[in-house]
Amino acid sequence: MESANMKFSAQEEYGLRCLLRIAKFYHVAKSLTIPEISRAEGLTEHNTGKILRVLRLDGFLTAERGQMGGYTLSRSPEQIKISDVLNALGGRLYDDNFCQAHTGITDICTNSIDCSVRSLWKIIQDTVDSVISKMTLKDLMGHESYLLEISHFGKVDAANN
Secondary structure, eight states: OOOTTSOOOHHHHHHHHHHHHHHTTGGGTOOBOHHHHHHHHTOOHHHHHHHHHHHHHTTSEEEEOSTTOEEEESSOGGGOBHHHHHHHHTOOSSOGGGTTTOOSSSSSOTTSSSOHHHHHHHHHHHHHHHHHTTOBHHHHTSOHHHHHHHHTSSOOOGGGO
8 A cells, every 4th residue: 555645755844944944034135055054954965955946946045156145035935835835845745646646556546436545635635735825934934832823723622621
């Protein structure tokens, strides 16, 4: 059984972390270099460079060459949606095409007509999409408790206690 269809990739994780690192300096107009970002995030310079290239090509970052060069956000953290960043870095947790790319012994999945597992992945993906489509990079710049509060996952219903 294939179990890799509901994971965030290392590129998505590290890409968000690098973007957040750069975002912290957006309002003071300071750019960060690949060595600075890789040291701060505990990544190799090679991996950091690959991730920053993807983020730059997808329009989240601008790069300046030279001694005073480095990476900066191309727009404010409030204007960068987390869903867009994750899509650029790796795509969705569950893609509707997963069943067409079936890796079993047969050409098509034996459950392609009526599949409750596919329905579960779709419900989870829809839930994730509803959260990350509303969330911006600025939201991630807050404390973890703030993030839980705005996502409603940290709120406890008093009636259920």
